[in-house]
Amino acid sequence: xxxxxxxxxxxxxxxxxxxxxxxxxxxxxxxxxxxxxxxxxxxxxxxxxxxxxxxxxxxxxxxxxxxxxxxxxxxxxxxxxxxxxxxxxxxxxxxxxxxxxxxxxxxxxxxxxxxxxxxxxxxxxxxxxxx
Numbered sequence: 001x002x003x004x005x006x007x008x009x010x011x012x013x014x015x016x017x018x019x020x021x022x023x024x025x026x027x028x029x030x031x032x033x034x035x036x037x038x039x040x041x042x043x044x045x046x047x048x049x050x051x052x053x054x055x056x057x058x059x060x061x062x063x064x065x066x067x068x069x070x071x072x073x074x075x076x077x078x079x080x081x082x083x084x085x086x087x088x089x090x091x092x093x094x095x096x097x098x099x100x101x102x103x104x105x106x107x108x109x110x111x112x113x114x115x116x117x118x119x120x121x122x123x124x125x126x127x128x129x130x131x
Contacts, residue, residue, distance in 0.1 A: 001110065001127045004070055006038015010120040024054045034064075040126065042068010046081070058085040060092070070128065075103025081114070089117040094126065107131025 013032035027049065034044035048062040062081040068074070078100035083092020094112040101108035110128030 001129050002071060003125065003127045004039020005123070005125045006036060006040055008034045008036045008040075008044060008114075008122050008124060010122075011035050026052045028052065036066065036068055036124075038124075040066060040068055040070050040124070042066060044068075048081075050085070052085075056087045059083075060085065060090070063097075064094070070105060070108075070126070073104035073130070075101060075105030075108075077101045077105050077108055079112075083114070089115070090122075091115045094124075096128065105130070 011033045013030060015028055015030035030048045030050065032046055034046065036042050036044055044064055044066045046062050046064040048060050050058045050060040052058045060081075060083050064079045064081050065076065066079070067076045078097040079094040080097060081092055081094050083090055092114055094114065096108055096110045098109065108128055108130055110126060112124060112126035114122050114124040116122035
């Protein structure tokens, strides 16, 4: 399996309460654009569903689309992303959605992890295999 690492920055973000307050938790939807650098070069877009607890920690699930290059191969792919937020920083796991690779990334499979914050910058590592 090949491995790439690098950074991404959130370049735009919008959030809304999906269900609002439900007991001691708040469920929200957020979407955002990202700029990737390093082993992945290009643009990303993510849609998150987040469950915030009263202590401001959260669990999150999302779908993330990347359009760019991985190790010089141009294409697109979609990742599922799960993670948690401790009130200041977030960390999580990626899995490449089977069949989502396009262009030179057709047939890509793999998984990775990411770590973010505080602030709009994050680091990532992605292990992948091409068809």
